[in-house]
Amino acid sequence: MHPRQPLSVVMIAKNESALLADALISVSWADEIVVLDAGSSDNTPEIARQHGAKVFTAGPWQGYGKQRQQAQQHASHEMILMIDADERVTPELRAAIEQALMQPQPDVIYSIARRNLFLGRFMRHSGWYPDRVLRLYPRAWRYNDNQVHESLETAGARVVPLQGDLLHLTCRDFSTFQRKQLAYAEAWAQQRHQQGKSCSIYSVFSHTTGAFLKTLLLRAGFLDGKQGWLLAMVNAQYTFNKYAALWALNQANQRK
Template sequence: MSKATIGVLMIVKNESKHLAECLETVKDWVDEIVIVDSGSTDNTETIARQYTDKFYTHTDWQGFGKQRQVAQSYMTSDWVLPLDADERVTPELKSSIKKVLADNPKQTCYTLDRLTHALGKFIRHSGWYPDTITRLYRREETQYNDSLVHESVEIPKGMTKAHLSGDLLHYTFDSLSQYTGKTQLYMKSWADQREGKKRSGLTGAILHGFFRFFKMYIIKRGFLDGRHGLLLAILSANTTFTRYADLWIRDYVKQQDNKK
């Protein structure tokens, strides 16, 4: 029986800061690295081509889910390991993935725990850890869904879920400006996906923001992350408020236009 193969799937844009460090954690043991770029203006492509010849540019952006589907269409490996440029595979996680390849089961996908580093510190509470996500599956058995944002791997009926040991490290943002830049696209995509399907009001937006803070800082024990936990809870509450307020404004503007 031939050895099962594995490929890394990546979608990127302007990731020159992180890309090399991510690829260094997988370059020696994966069989292929497929990277789809949505229009980088830095030297992302130059860095990527030092690790793979499977680099493609696809600027017809239809959302994160669709972009991951495009990347998977270029893959030939038996197993798919999706990674973001700001993530790092730890030695323990690598070992557990290689064990899966040795066993090579069918109709099984794997979850893992992601440990996030934000504003100079690993966040171990606040609902951020363990951030359990599905990240290893057989290429011919499933793929990502069509979501514009917060995309996820589809789990077909009858497929088993198992869990990998070892953390995936996630170096998400080091400054508030980076946080703002990252969340702007997510907030807009979130509202785009729900516009016309979900109603919101200003009071509801305020309540959603408040409960987001309460859940993150109190229920999820964000206070154990110290001042970082407090800041992240405030930022998350503001993001949640803004998303729902955006829905309300869009609906209000449409109502005013219809009255003209």
């Protein structure tokens, strides 16, 4: 039997003092915790140090993908668990991770199911569960360069699902959640515009309508009750903001 592989938990954070402690407690069993701070104005770095994390300061912001790449470079061990301050590792997930570390496989990336909180309810439908994300992996892999909606590059890897859930406190405060969604939409539009992408006014409304129907009907959001209907509206609004912002950028470029 192989000895247990040591694990580096890696996090990126900015002004997460309200959430960070519980996230760090949920991974206190790891061999190393690395927190890359993006210039917090609160006591995020101090909280991280109090819980035994190694704290580093990020360079200029270049997007979430590059931020995760930079954070991973500070990890000491071969196995990486990437989580965020608003996520918590459950005991069941910890047991599954520990088991995976006892059987090291350099070509395997592990997917983890997230349970996403939306306005007081952990969603079971609406496309928000099991919401599998690739978060446990050998350090030979890394995140792509996307400014938002970054993902792990998996070429040549075998993906294995783990048991247990990662709790994700996605939407605790609606106004804060909306502001974050708007920032994501703007970053998405800027990135697509820089890539030479464009869209028509028809695309703005067709994508918006499609997002609402996909969440509510195809992903059975109506089974999540009132939160399911609200989330369908939120997803439609987010989609509208993305494509409307891209359309507006293209229009401004044409006028120039």
